[in-house]
Amino acid sequence: MTDTTLRLVVIGNGMVGHKLLEELAGTPGLDITVLCEEPRPAYDRVHLSEFFGGKTAEDLSLVAPGFFEQPGFTLRLDAKAVDIDRTTRQVVLADGERLPYDRLVLATGSYPFVPAVTGRDRDGCLVYRTIEDLEAMRHWGAKSRIGVVIGGGLLGLECAKALKDMGLETHVVEFAPRLMTVQVDDMGGRLLRRKIEALGVAVHTGRNTLEITDGGGVGVGGRHAMKFADGSQLLTDMIVFSAGIRPRDELARTAGLIRGERGGILIDNQCKTSDPDIWAIGECALWQGKIFGLVAPGYDMARLVAAQIKGTAKAEFTGADMSTKLKLLGVDVASIGDAQGATPGSLNYLFSDDVAGVYKKLVVSADAKTLLGAVLVGDADDYGSLLQMALNGIPLPAQPESLILPSVEGGAKGLGVDLLPASASICSCNNVSKGDLCAAIEGGATSLGALKKCTKAATSCGGCLPLVKQVLDAELKKSGVLVLNHLCEHFAHSRQELFHLVKLGGQKSFDDVILAHGKGRGCDICKPAVASILASCWNEHVLKPKHAAVQDTNDYFLANIQKDGTYSVVPRIPGGEITPDKLIVIGQVAKDYGLYTKITGGQRIDLFGARVEQLPAIWGALVAAGFESGHAYGKSLRTVKSCVGSTWCRYGVQDSVTMAIRIEERYRGLRSPHKIKMAVSGCTRECAEAQSKDVGVIATEKGWNLYVAGNGGMKPRHAELLAADVDDETLIKLIDRFLMFYIRTGDRLQRTATWIENLEGGLSYVKKVVIDDSLGLCAELEADMAQQVATYECEWKRAITTPETLKRFRHFVNAADADSNIQFVDERGQIRPKSALEKRAVAAGEVTP
Amino acid sequence: MTDAARWTFVCHRDDIVPNTGVAAKVGAAQVAVFRVVAPDGTEDGIFAIDNFDVRAQANVLSRGLIGELTTEQGPVLVVASPIYKNHLCLKTGRCLEDEAWSVKTWAVRCGDDGTIMVRGS
Ligand SMILES: Cc1cc2nc3c(=O)[nH]c(=O)nc-3n(C[C@H](O)[C@H](O)[C@H](O)COP(=O)(O)OP(=O)(O)OC[C@H]3O[C@@H](n4cnc5c(N)ncnc54)[C@H](O)[C@@H]3O)c2cc1C
Ligand code: HEM
Ligand code: SF4
Ligand code: SF4
Numbered sequence: 001m002t003d004t005t006l007r008l009v010v011i012g013n014g015m016v017g018h019k020l021l022e023e024l025a026g027t028p029g030l031d032i033t034v035l036c037e038e039p040r041p042a043y044d045r046v047h048l049s050e051f052f053g054g055k056t057a058e059d060l061s062l063v064a065p066g067f068f069e070q071p072g073f074t075l076r077l078d079a080k081a082v083d084i085d086r087t088t089r090q091v092v093l094a095d096g097e098r099l100p101y102d103r104l105v106l107a108t109g110s111y112p113f114v115p116a117v118t119g120r121d122r123d124g125c126l127v128y129r130t131i132e133d134l135e136a137m138r139h140w141g142a143k144s145r146i147g148v149v150i151g152g153g154l155l156g157l158e159c160a161k162a163l164k165d166m167g168l169e170t171h172v173v174e175f176a177p178r179l180m181t182v183q184v185d186d187m188g189g190r191l192l193r194r195k196i197e198a199l200g201v202a203v204h205t206g207r208n209t210l211e212i213t214d215g216g217g218v219g220v221g222g223r224h225a226m227k228f229a230d231g232s233q234l235l236t237d238m239i240v241f242s243a244g245i246r247p248r249d250e251l252a253r254t255a256g257l258i259r260g261e262r263g264g265i266l267i268d269n270q271c272k273t274s275d276p277d278i279w280a281i282g283e284c285a286l287w288q289g290k291i292f293g294l295v296a297p298g299y300d301m302a303r304l305v306a307a308q309i310k311g312t313a314k315a316e317f318t319g320a321d322m323s324t325k326l327k328l329l330g331v332d333v334a335s336i337g338d339a340q341g342a343t344p345g346s347l348n349y350l351f352s353d354d355v356a357g358v359y360k361k362l363v364v365s366a367d368a369k370t371l372l373g374a375v376l377v378g379d380a381d382d383y384g385s386l387l388q389m390a391l392n393g394i395p396l397p398a399q400p401e402s403l404i405l406p407s408v409e410g411g412a413k414g415l416g417v418d419l420l421p422a423s424a425s426i427c428s429c430n431n432v433s434k435g436d437l438c439a440a441i442e443g444g445a446t447s448l449g450a451l452k453k454c455t456k457a458a459t460s461c462g463g464c465l466p467l468v469k470q471v472l473d474a475e476l477k478k479s480g481v482l483v484l485n486h487l488c489e490h491f492a493h494s495r496q497e498l499f500h501l502v503k504l505g506g507q508k509s510f511d512d513v514i515l516a517h518g519k520g521r522g523c524d525i526c527k528p529a530v531a532s533i534l535a536s537c538w539n540e541h542v543l544k545p546k547h548a549a550v551q552d553t554n555d556y557f558l559a560n561i562q563k564d565g566t567y568s569v570v571p572r573i574p575g576g577e578i579t580p581d582k583l584i585v586i587g588q589v590a591k592d593y594g595l596y597t598k599i600t601g602g603q604r605i606d607l608f609g610a611r612v613e614q615l616p617a618i619w620g621a622l623v624a625a626g627f628e629s630g631h632a633y634g635k636s637l638r639t640v641k642s643c644v645g646s647t648w649c650r651y652g653v654q655d656s657v658t659m660a661i662r663i664e665e666r667y668r669g670l671r672s673p674h675k676i677k678m679a680v681s682g683c684t685r686e687c688a689e690a691q692s693k694d695v696g697v698i699a700t701e702k703g704w705n706l707y708v709a710g711n712g713g714m715k716p717r718h719a720e721l722l723a724a725d726v727d728d729e730t731l732i733k734l735i736d737r738f739l740m741f742y743i744r745t746g747d748r749l750q751r752t753a754t755w756i757e758n759l760e761g762g763l764s765y766v767k768k769v770v771i772d773d774s775l776g777l778c779a780e781l782e783a784d785m786a787q788q789v790a791t792y793e794c795e796w797k798r799a800i801t802t803p804e805t806l807k808r809f810r811h812f813v814n815a816a817d818a819d820s821n822i823q824f825v826d827e828r829g830q831i832r833p834k835s836a837l838e839k840r841a842v843a844a845g846e847v848t849p
Numbered sequence: 850m851t852d853a854a855r856w857t858f859v860c861h862r863d864d865i866v867p868n869t870g871v872a873a874k875v876g877a878a879q880v881a882v883f884r885v886v887a888p889d890g891t892e893d894g895i896f897a898i899d900n901f902d903v904r905a906q907a908n909v910l911s912r913g914l915i916g917e918l919t920t921e922q923g924p925v926l927v928v929a930s931p932i933y934k935n936h937l938c939l940k941t942g943r944c945l946e947d948e949a950w951s952v953k954t955w956a957v958r959c960g961d962d963g964t965i966m967v968r969g970s
């Protein structure tokens with residue numbers, strides 16, 4: 001070690017501590033030792049709840065591969081600092097080891113506050129802060145029926161969601177008279193409460209928990225009894241405390257650093273503690289009487305300290321904006337600036353719509369010229385623009401109320417990103433300004449992906465993504481790069497535009513469409529897209545010869561091509577219900593043709609390994625037994641998954657199977673921009689996972705809840721509630737309208753989830769169109785669907801009785817042989833395609849086919 | 850072998866639906882034969898390339914969609930593999946995405962009577 005090496009010890013490898021290390025990486029002359037009390041290095045606490053969504057500890061890790069292998073870094077896991085000897089400048093570890101330092105950074109974060117309630121240390125009383133805490137929650141969740149969260153703040157509600165997702169009967173107990181006391185005002189809190197209750201989470205506000213005792217329950221359903229000050233009690237199996245956080249300042253106490261009256265390590269504008277060799281950053285630090293319980297201010301502190309260590313410091317910590325936007329239990333909630341109207345003389349604008357479940361409040365200065373704060377519940381789409389307005393002091397428009405009133409048709413609204421100064425901070429997580437974005441765009445980052453990669457904007461909480469996109473679009477537009485949504489080089493129209501043109505123009509073949517609306521000959525992008533539009537517009541049989549050349553091979557052979565050129569056969573099994581006789585037929589057909597069988601996630605049975613020339617005979621047998629095409633090959637309705645529902649299930653409140661079959665039979669064969677998946681659950685337990693589908697139906701005591709635009713797949717998205725407690729007929733009517741509206745306006749290969757996210761106004765706009773009929777379209781949409789339903793026919797039934805079509809099902813046009821390259825081997829009693837290696841082993845010496 | 854003997858009969862032109870392909874057995878090899886017709890109905894010709902898609906390692910090219918893409922060399926008639934959608938030039942067999950996936954072309958002729966023949970290698 002040279003004399004110039006600076007020995008830096010960092011206590012705590014949490015989010016903020018790690019940010020500091022990232023900022024210091026690559027700085028010469030540093031010898032950094034990181035003490036981490038947890039068994040693993042830094043992970044993303046902000047996204048901790050995603051642990052319940054299947055993320056693993058590795059997924060959440062913030063540590064880039066190889067990070068701690070860099071020279072100058074020493075990471076010590078399971079290493080807790082217990083004291084600081086400031087006179088000798090040494091940190092003392094739990095086992096007595098002493099580590100010398102030149103400079104020390106405290107990044108010890110905070111711990112969950114557990115109020116002094118008798119019985120709080122009973123089994124199954126937990127907190128929510130670390131991965132270990134979540135593992136404990138999962139463990140207890142598995143053996144509980146009821147779960148209670150104490151604390152109705154931000155974290156408490158997130159925790160409630162986790163309990164709900166584990167399938168527990170969930171309660172939130174809050175001491176204050178409303179939820180989210182800090183961020184939301186009375187009216188907003190009331191609406192939030194109503195929405196959360198509607199989701200099946202019981203909310204108890206104004207409850208002071210005095211004691212937790214034995215609930216006398218045997219096993220689940222009453223492990224604990226919570227006794228409240230008002231004499232009432234609540235039975236539960238597990239309790240999670242989420243009643244706030246307290247800074248971990250115990251080291252400061254033993255080492256004699258100045259602390260705040262109510263805790264927190266006192267720091268100045270340089271993040272220095274009362275000892276100039278020691279900094280404190282993140283949630284353990286107290287600045288001007290404030291603890292910042294969010295990650296962005298902590299990151300600011302980390303950057304500031306890193307700059308001082310590197311000797312580049314000029315800036316000071318000047319406090320932080322505590323605005324937040326969240327989706328709590330599926331409800332959008334946002335709070336900006338002075339949300340409570342604490343500024344003297346401030347005035348309010350209020351908008352409240354109990355029907356749609358939207359509440360918005362603006363807090364403006366006494367002269368109504370500047371925006372001081374805002375509360376948004378139920379619809380937080382305007383968060384980004386309002387935040388920028390408040391942060392940058394952009395003058396309010398003449399009628400500030402226009403910012404929160406529902407947009408009238410055609411009326412422009414909100415704030416164009418053009419108005420923002422270059423210094424405006426767009427991504428607060430990663431400290432990216434509008435100027436940074438513009439520079440990157442000019443430097444060639446002209447796609448959202450490239451922009452995110454090169455600036456890091458929108459890569460943490462993601463809250464700024466819409467704004468980042470707006471900046472990108474606006475800049476591209478300015479620089480003359482057209483933001484094109486053209487189908488391909490042959491059509492200068494989006495799918496939606498083309499749909500309208502075709503509908504109005506009445507073209508019924510690809511050639512007519514390209515002559516009328518496009519140029520050239522088309523390609524593998526526009527041909528299937530036009531085929532899908534023609535099918536949606538006219539329900540023309542996809543097998544008609546004039547459509548043959550524009551169908552993707554899957555539509556051409558009415559089967560899904562697999563990697564070896566064979567096809568899968570997927571008969572429709574509506575609602576997943578099948579008779580024993582039909583099961584036997586499937587088994588027999590599979591045996592007769594040597595097919596591989598597998599049960600799919602869509603509750604039906606796929607048969608794999610059919611050669612093209614075998615398809616008609618296979619389908620002949622299936623159709624004869626009453627099966628019809630499952631349209632697994634088309635951009636169309638796949639399946640309607642269902643649970644057994646009230647017929648068999650002791651919890652069911654409606655007959656989900658009958659409804660699923662009805663829906664599947666109604667929309668089978670319907671061509672659309674992309675595949676459509678649906679599901680029906682017989683009660684709120686949601687066994688059919690309807691909320692991950694494009695159309696999800698969940699039975700209620702009074703009827704059905706209709707959810708739309710959910711998605712599994714690469715980017716999962718929860719479906720959103722379109723209508724609640726509707727009867728059978730209304731349900732079908734709404735699905736009719738929703739689907740047709742999507743088919744008309746969706747982009748090529750755009751699932752309903754991306755469609756609704758890109759649709760201006762999102763769900764609320766769709767609601768207006770399909771429920772309030774704001775475009776006067778509903779009758780037309782229903783008529784279109786009725787026409788589709790009336791003209792449905794099974795494509796396979798038609799195909800096997802049309803000689804002209806049958807001709808295409810052969811491998812060679814000039815020989816009856818089969819394709820010798822299709823070869824199988826046995827695996828677990830069934831066929832599977834040979835790998836290239838296995839084929840080569842056999843064909844060694846032979847010429848390539 | 851005489852030249853005539855090296856030509857293999859594929860099918861009649863009318864056996865190929867406009868703008869689609871068929872697979873033909875030529876000796877031990879598999880050849881994809883395409884019939885291309887402009888939107889206004891004029892015949893543009895018959896093309897023959899390997900049926901074997903190097904990328905997917907499967908005999909599927911005859912089942913691809915035909916299209917025309919603008920490249921640096923101007924418009925190119927292509928077939929898109931049905932498996933991974935790589936585009937192959939019908940005239941040269943060149944793959945637009947990656948040279949390594951290019952395929953061989955075959956000599957093909959269409960007689961006045963509409964008879965399509967491919968020359969074996
Ligand atoms: C479930 C959840 C959701 C959240 N959601 C958001 C959100 O959406 N947006 C947002 O901005 N913020 C959110 N937060 C808050 C955010 O996670 C914190 O602001 C941030 O983690 C603070 O970072 P930190 O480094 O100061 O503390 P921490 O991340 O807590 O790290 C401190 C580390 O120091 C260690 N340590 C403490 N004392 C010692 C010692 N003596 N020796 C060695 N190691 C020690 C601790 O074990 C810990 O690993 C959320 C927090 C939670 C728990
Ligand atoms: C009391 C409630 C529930 C009952 C009675 C129930 C019952 C069942 C039954 C009988 C099966 C079929 C098992 C099999 O295929 O062998 C099943 C499958 C399944 N259940 Fe549940 N379940 C319940 C709750 C849930 C919940 C809450 C979820 C999800 C959050 C869920 C998710 C699933 C999934 C994913 C499958 C597999 C479905 C498929 O094959 O695609 N279940 N359930
Ligand atoms: S969702 Fe269906 S299977 Fe699950 S509990 Fe309810 S009725 Fe029963
Ligand atoms: S998850 Fe991937 S491997 Fe599995 S079926 Fe889908 S595309 Fe194929």
Ligand code: FES
Nearest residue numbers: 427429460461462
């Ligand atoms: S503000 Fe959180 S990622 Fe940009």
